[in-house]
Amino acid sequence: MAAARCWRLVLRGSGLSLHTAAEAAVKAPEVTGPDVAAAPVARYPPVVASLTADSKAARQRRVERWQATVHAAKSVDEKLRILTKMQFMKYVVYPQTFALNADRWYQSFTKTVFLSGLPPPPPARPDTEPAPALDVVALRDAACDCLLQEHFFLRRKKRVPLYLEHEAITSPFLDQLVASLTGLLSARNPALANAALDCKRPVHFYWLRGEEIISHGHRKGRVDALRYQINDKPHNQIRISKQLPEFVPLDYSVPVEIPVMNCKPDKLPLFKRQYENTIFIGTKTADPHCYGHTQFHLLPDKLKRERLLKQNCADQIEVVFRANAIASLFAWTGAQAMYQGFWSEADVTRPFVSQGVITDGKYFSFFCYQLNTLALTAQADQNNPRKNICWGTQRCQ
């Protein structure tokens, strides 16, 4: 049939045909089956908005056409390419930041709820045998060995001055700790034995959230989406090939409210730049180890406890840890979800879960993150009750 042929040609060419929606509307009644057989088939193309006019309806139609190309993309790489190929000015979000109350801002950017303490343990299943007892003594010995090796036993070419101590001693200590603990605990968790361990591999994520009115320029007065990009470099991360089980169900409603900020993100301070939009979990899409297990972050010298106390920001010490956790883990879980083909118009159907450990060499904080929704754009967030959840502990020595 002429209409059917047109439809197939248009799809293959991803063309600029004006009749795409028209053909779809004509095709749809034929496809839906016997219950619509009674409805009369239209004998003229439906009246839809123009595609090229300078009107809101036309813009809506163009946006829908673009979204249709993303839905129709055959591979994940192609989907990511279509979503990230247009570059505009975007806010660059730094997970490790000195900004005051950054964790509340990041919660509003990522639609995350912060709950203190760790998530509820999974219900014990009766069919599996009880796990062997944790050999805490051996683990503690291994941790002490790593500490002593870096701080005391290892002979280095030159004595490390105080300002270089962080990168020259604490950084290799964290590497060794992660490697040895992974090795020791792989007996209890076979997934860890086959895990991939990355050192200082970048993690990138790009998303849209909220809207603003453009204040100056040739597009002044028009509504524009706010774009964010995180370029993170976790010190270590463990990736596994099977996803971690969820902590709470996908539609779990948390009574805690997400903080709403009444001013522009520029007040944080957050700055706009235009460069490549990348979405990266640490490896490319073809890697079988595409789910995340744990990330380890080392806070830089600039954000260490003594400096914050000297600046009279004692309450910001916890904020630094929390902001880092929320931003990094959101970026990682979001990128993992996008690697599986989900995006803001195709929201996740299962929660993506990852863990994080943030340290400054002496104090450790543990965080768990569950990504329940990627639909953060203004259009997709209108009727979205889901929130992302981040659990976190206080810092422990």
Next chain:
Amino acid sequence: MALASRSARLALARLGRLGLGSCGAPRRGAYEWGVRSTRKPEPPPPDRVYEIPGLEPITYAGKMHFMPGLARPVFPPWDPDWTPPKFRRLPPLHEHPLYKDQACYVFHQRCRLLEGVKQALWLTKTKLIEGLPEKVLSLADDPRNHIENQDECVLNVIFHARLWHSTEDIPKRETYCPVIVDSLIQLCKSQILKHPSLARRICAQNNMLSTTWNRGFREGYPYPYPHTLYLLESANLRPHRFQPDQLRAKMILFAFGNALAQARLLYGNDTKVLEQPVVVQSVGTDGRVFQFLVLQLNTTDLASDEGVKNLVWIDSDQLLYEHFWCLPVVRRKAVVEPVGPTGFQPETFRKFLALYLHGAV
């Protein structure tokens, strides 16, 4: 002329001869008449210090300024007790406090031995045996030691290191070389489930070893025995990397250094034949080609040419894969070479795993 003193007149005449006025800039009527002479002006008379024996010269030293009638004083040479480091001169070599008559040659990471393996063998009094020892080879061939899906895992590791681990299309050697070695060690460590004694190992990166008068780590270190050295050649440009022969020589010498430090720790500083030989392994790679080495130190008596020699087993130039295509090769719209490694040899990883498991199995 209005000016009275002769030197002032001479100076002005000099300036005038140059065509410049009193302040150094050319005058308005800058051209000067007169014969130009290229003769240099005569040097000023030297201020002589006259020594008349028996007479004490009366100098202007006490007045703290020049006085025309008085003699010029002679001051003792001033010895500053501190010079800035920029102007310090080193004392000649034989006056240094640490000087010894016998020359000591230092070998470090960037030393390339010209003669390669032959020179390294002579320096360490070692005999070369091609191929790895049977014990290690039997570990390599034993199917019980294999990881399940070993080939698939190794291929994934190669893909990850050569292509997947960074956002660039073609990662550089400086990034992929450490990634591939770390991933292979991580893959070997997955065998911990089968051999729990593997957990009693720790890895030390970039540490300094100086033997001949020091030990590697301080006393009381819980992991004192060196097991395997991994040497990476990860420079991007080929001239900066070591040739395979030079890499093997470097591996021999560093393994020897570790073994010697260990022997000094166990048996003291005197040179003798060891009852219990010390064995150190080494793996050198540039991300694609692997060299395996097992060194057995039998004697620390290196002064004499006869007697018991040390032994070294070398397995050289083991390719893990021939080449890696990061982008598919397309000729006339047909994919000739897909993305991935060509010429993959699983044997190389088996030897790597055998060296890792050696001692723990």
